[in-house]
Amino acid sequence: MSKTPLARAVALATLGASLALPAVAQAAFLEDSKASIEARNFYFNRDFREDAGQSKQEEWAQGFLLRLESGYTEGTVGFGVDALGTLGFKLDSGDGTSGSGLLNPDRSGGSQDYYGGLGLTAKAKISESVLKVGSLQLKNQAIGSSDSRLLPQVFRGGNIVSKDIAGLTLDAGYLDEVNNRNSADYEDMTLNQFTLSGITFGGNPNQSNEFIFAGGNYKLTDSLTGGYYYSNLEDMYKQHSFNLVHVLPLGDKQSLKTDLRYARSTDDGVSNVDNKAFGAMVTYALSGHSLGLGYQKMSGDTGFAYVGGTDPFLVNYVQIGNFAAKDETSWQARYDFNFASIGIPGLTFMTRYLTGDNIDRGALADGKEWERNMDIAYVVQEGTFKNLGLKWRNATMRNNFGRDIDENRLIVSYTLPLL
Template identity: 70%
Template sequence: MLKTPIARGVALATLGATLAIPTMAQAAFIEDTKAGLELRNFYFNRDFREVANTENSKAEEWAQGFLLRVESGYTEGTVGFGVDALGLLGVKLDSGGGRTGSGLLPADGDGSADDYSMLGLAAKAKVSETVLKVGTLQLKNMAISSSDSRLLPQTFQGAQIVSKEIQGLTLDAGYLNRANHRNSSNNEGLAYGGKGNRREGTNAAGNPVLLDNAAITEDADDFFFAGGSYKLTNDLTAAYYYSELENIYKQHSTNLVHILPLGDNQSLKTDLRYARSKDDGSSIVDNKALGAMVTYSISGHGFGLGYQKMSGDTGFAYVGEVTDPFLVNYVQINDFALQDMKSWQARYDFNFASVGIPGLTFMTRYITGDNVERGFGQSEGKIWERDMDIGYTFQEGALKNLNVKWRNATARGNVAAGNNIDENRLIVSYTIPLM
């Protein structure tokens, strides 16, 4: 780490020095501070294959992101105090009329904004192995997960407490009431992001059809979650979370992960997931989501098979906007979480370090889903998607630690307008350690 006086000054200015803390108490606060600046360059191209059903024939934008992360140490004493800071800046490099909507940049009239920014702070306190944070949070658990698949990450406002007092047991609970989305500078109220049901209706000719009733307009002021994970054995981990989006849904999520060592650089990983979602007073949410993923790994190769099934009166329930749902078949474009949908996944990974090329990785997968009712006289609803990721992190030289990733996806379906998409993403990122 580069611990220069300038870097320390930047970090302390961002955090806000607490002059009331005695010098000795400040020692760990300063010395344990970590700071880094990530430079993220992002090109996004999504080609809509059904031009008549979309406002734009494609979404194509290029932007530069700056992500400053500062995590202070803790003051000395039984209760240690600290502050974390997150500074985000996105700058438009290329966009234009008819090409917006990539999720990289916020809308600005008929185009995209030239830049946008956000500063988030979180106060934290630590007692033994228990940490409480209040303020700007990035979360990743079964109940809610901040999306980081565009230029800048999604963040939330609220509080979270994580405790690891017992070996192998992690307890996690929190409360959220605002969200700053991936292409926004403003914290907004929470909303529903999951799938609704399909109800009977009629078309212009008076013939019966099924109408999409996914939209839930009820605002949610609060989101609560509580749960944790426990390592039952060295190879088996169990997890459970309860979550509630006020007035919209209540959810129980369970997860069981088992890794069976097979010797000679081989293992078999089994990931089982089940979630039960119900309405919370003013919605139609009713969903049971079952998922399973089995992955066989051998000498850099990974072969995976997945299955996901939705049942109940609606699709899967999760917080909007564009949070990452805890689903086996949540992939680059689709989540395969429509009402009654069944989907299968085949996946292959390869780490080239096993053949003497460290830093180079490859992934490809194919997901197909069906059993979606489209309405009277219409064929069964189906969607398929094929993804491919190639990434390389430079290992030495002037470009050491520079990461380059190309993500490609093709999706086709007949469920709704916009199912037919070709997409490419090129991401170049580099993190500069400041402290």
């Protein structure tokens, strides 16, 4: 693939920032710098509950993430550079059990012994506006980089975020390629395809090298925030996304949070995307307890549209499923408890149950599915092992149109600050 103008700009910007470091090593640039290394040990087991096909995905891997973040040089325009180095090693991946997303696949159907990369990001700051060009991890209504496996998903492009107006955050970006969670190379982006999404491409390839987005969030009152984003995956889809979040204080250590989301997605020439997605989540919190009820409804000719491998901005996107198939209606009940409220800081628990139905299966009976999740996590708060994290994620998925799944993820992580 030939290099795009953006790719050349990224290369020149990051190279220029790296070469200029000795000359711009001013106080703020160095004193505000941060660096850390995270060791992430990840065991993944997905058991398919029937005999046909691959019976399970089971892999164990060790990852390392080096994060460097400089401060800014002095002056009206401050310049800096960030870096993300990643490296993943295979510890175990038996015959026929690959495909978990932890490791880089090889041509024989197994997994490679190791993979990784180095991402550089040049940045400039004026007042409260920051421009970044290079490797990006994004999390907004339009696109969310996934970090639910060994190594994170990283995009290549440019992003500007402005907070110059009190209460208002403006956000815009251009992306041309993605380095997925289990990949060592950048590649074109895709439109995510999932079971019964109803999305087709009319014989065209599912790939795009341009994603643009623009939007922001505004704090309308102390308790109400509104957001809007426009996004376009070239040739694949266009999307308008709206969000309202209201937090109502109810007394001592009590609150009621309402999160409303709506997205309208249409095709952009190659696909047949046509979707309206509505979601609502209401959460009551009391001390360390929180109880949430969620509702999500899909309508239109297809399911929800989003960039492949990312975390979609949906209230019912969970560990395995997204509950976003064509015409699907789904409900969620969720309970969280933070043990800090009873004197055990760092220990948290979450469980939720989701059920979806009315999925369009053509001439067949409507599709149905349900999923149950449980997370238990603990992060050591002090002492020799401070920042050591332990997490167990358990999930069960059942449906009448695909494979049943039992899944466990065990994650041990340790973050060591270097600066």
